[in-house]
Amino acid sequence: MEQIKVLIVDDEPLIRHALGTILATDSGIVTVNSVENGQAAVDYCKDHQVDVVLMDLQMPIMDGVSATKAIKSVEDSPSVLAITAFSSDEYLVPVLSAGASGYLVKDSEPDEIIRAVHAVHQGTAAISPSVSSDLVSAVREAYRDNSQDIQDLAYDLGITNREFEILKLLARGLNNTEISRTLAISETTVKTHMAKIFVKLDVRDRVQALVAAARMGLIEIPKD
Structure with missing residues (x-):
C-alpha cells in the first residue's frame, strides 16, 4: 500500500x-x-x-x-x-x-x-466538530445580506427533506456512520444522499457543502 x-x-x-x-x-x-x-x-x-x-x-x-x-x-x-x-x-x-x-x-x-x-x-x-457550528455561524454572518427566500431556493435546488436532515447533522460534525445511526438508514444510503447534495450545491466535498449550505441559509447554527 x-x-x-x-x-x-x-x-x-x-x-x-x-x-x-x-x-x-x-x-x-x-x-x-x-x-x-x-x-x-x-x-x-x-x-x-x-x-x-x-x-x-x-x-x-x-x-x-x-x-x-x-x-x-x-x-x-x-x-x-x-x-x-x-x-x-x-x-x-x-x-x-x-x-x-x-x-x-x-x-x-x-x-x-x-x-x-x-x-x-x-x-x-x-x-473538527468543535468548530463546525462556528463555521456555520461565520458563513451566515459573512453572507447575511442574502435575501433570497429559503423555501424558493430549496425548491430551485431540489433539496429534499432527507437531504436537509443530513445537512443539519453534517453541520454538527457527524460523519457518515454517525449520520446513518442517527437517521436509522444505511451508510450506503447516506453516501448516496451526500453525493446528490454535492451535485445540487455544486461542491466537491463535505466541507464545501457545509460552506455552501450555510452561505445560502439552508442550515441553522446547531443549538446543542
Missing part, C-alpha cells in the same frame, strides 16, 4: 516536529518535508509529489490562506488540511473558500489528526 505523502507547513519548529511525530505513528503516512511558510509550501508542491498539505494559517512571507489558494489553483493539486491554534471565525471561511478540504485545531487528539489526513486524501474532507 502506497503511503500518503504529507507536507507540514508551520512557522514554529516545535509544532512541525510534533506533527511529524504524530504522523510517524501511522505506517500509511510519510512526512516528505516540513517548511516554515506558505511560499515555501507553494514552491515545494510545484517540484515534488505531495498528497496532503498540513497548513498553518498565520505565517510570515505568505499566510496559509494565500498559500492554499495558490496550491489549489494547479490541476491535480494535493489536498490541503488547515491546522491552526485558532478556531476564530475570521480564519474558517477564507481558508475553506480557498480550497482547503478540512480544518482542525492544533489541540485535536493525535488520532483525529491522523484520521483527518486519511479523510482528505480520500476526498471526503474533515473538520
